[in-house]
Amino acid sequence: MLAIGMDVHSSKTTAYAVPLEESDLNMCAIAEDFNKSFRNFNSDRPGYAKVASFLEGIEHCILIENSTKSHEVFWIMSDLDLTVVVAHATDLFRITKSVKKTDQHDCYELAHYMRRRMLGEFEFAECLMVDRRWMDRRQLCRAYAWESEMLSDTRRQIKSYMLLRGIRIENMTRDITSVSNLKALDLIADDTLSLLLTRARDFKNRILACEKAIRKEFSDDEMFALLFTVPGFGLITTAYIVSMVVDINRFRNDKAFAAYFGIVPAQRESANSAPRCPITRRGDETARKMILQSTFVHIKTDRDKLSPITQMYDRLIKRGIPHKKALTAAGNKMARMVFTILKNKEPYKF
Template sequence: MEIAIGIDVHKEKCAAFAKFAGKGEPRPRHEEFLEKFNERFRRFDSDYRGMTELADFLRDHSVHILIENSTKSQDVYWMLRGLGLEVTVAHATDLKHITESMNKNDDNDAAKLAGYMRRRLWGEIEFARCYIPMQEILLQRELCRYDLRLRSELTALKCQIRSHMLIRGWKLTRDYQNIVCVAALRELNAADIDIFKFDVAKARYLKQLVAETDRALRARMETNRMFDIIWSIPGFGILSASYMTCMIDDISRFRDGKSLAAWMGLTPKLDESADKPKNCGITRRGIPR
């Protein structure tokens, strides 16, 4: 049996709905199967176990799954693909009946996604597919985000150390630009104050993690020509160059430099009134295409 399935994806739970997508009218046993599926997978876990149960239930059927692009959709896409299912990720801008619906909930969204997929299989509509990076690229992005979180935590620790020094009226022998440099941490540790010792231990630990993460990023980007070009631009470090490289991924998917700038949100917003165009500030948000 040919089945069109819509899955409304969320962080912890998903909602699925299936519709008959074959030719003619569904047979009674087909209708019974679809009813069981819709009841069983009205809510199911977004993890690998939940996706495995869904794939096992649909075994021996021709399945076409449609999900809306979101932060979780890439993980779900690769889980379902790994289980041998055909999956399409569509842009929200092409699913207007869902995004503009006045009766929006998980069940209705899943049913409408299934309807979209069925109409596409019947050749009635077409919609743009999202670009889904390879799993290796997704892992690199997570590594960049982890590095960024470590750096943010280290920055917060610098403020915390200065606050502890101010409360105790304690000063370093010199005004260090980087208060977690080796010399500054050595002075803080020698002060023999408990809170300073804790700060020093945490700073050294975070600095070690940042250094190891940077080495891992550099090793992953060792043969990447685009990374080398971006890293050569003044102001770019290993983290920023790595993050931009793995976010762009395949540069050939952009028509030209203008498309890349629009995707990055660097293009100015256009405000037009009474045939008088006016360029405003940059959009700071990319076009999902």
């Protein structure tokens, strides 16, 4: 059996193979031939097809680092019946902390990471590689998040420009880009303000289009329907979290689920000391922010204080814990509650 490391770049891939058992002379010879043939080849389907042809009938496992190219490469190699594992790059310390930054060195280390993994050592976390449909769902939600962020920037620019020019409108609503506000601003707009108003309308139209597409895409998704019952979780947050989870059964427990979104304390132990640490912030940053924002909305809208999330947050605030830390702790509890809801397939009941 061969353990193979591949250092993948946009145009070229470097590969290196080692036998699982060094005493297997036949596999040693095959690995040597592989290394001569695939020291450097094109990162496209024909290039990986040659690798698949060479490895036909040979047991193998290929390790690549997670990157912007990894999904495309994973899909290609999976279609060619190659066995591929994708590792979180942050776990590959022999590469990230190495002073030797060459493609050959990296694929050599990847091959030995894979070999040790096959022999029972678990030095890195394996990435979930979703299929094209789930990736399209994620990208749709990310497109909405990007458009929403750009609209927020435009709102700030409009407000700043109005202050600079002393522009005021009567009965202005809180959202400066609401329909009524935009109509009022059109009457007094100069060239610069007109440009900002046009941008705001364009962003809002694209956001509405994204919302419509998301509703259609997740209309028959069971996890989406369950999570949408939680107060504070809106359309976009629910869709984005579901697109990151994909399969709730891949998480061991609620703690692992919270850790996936980086809402757990980091570990830093020395001798008999185990100090309190900030959260790990691992995983998808947008998903983590959405969970914390939804937790805040959940707390603010729970006027009767019936939710255990709200009760926990209030207890921490009364003890003098700062808002940000209390909200993070509540976000951890919220993530664990979300896991329970999705795992047991029972809607929110509190």
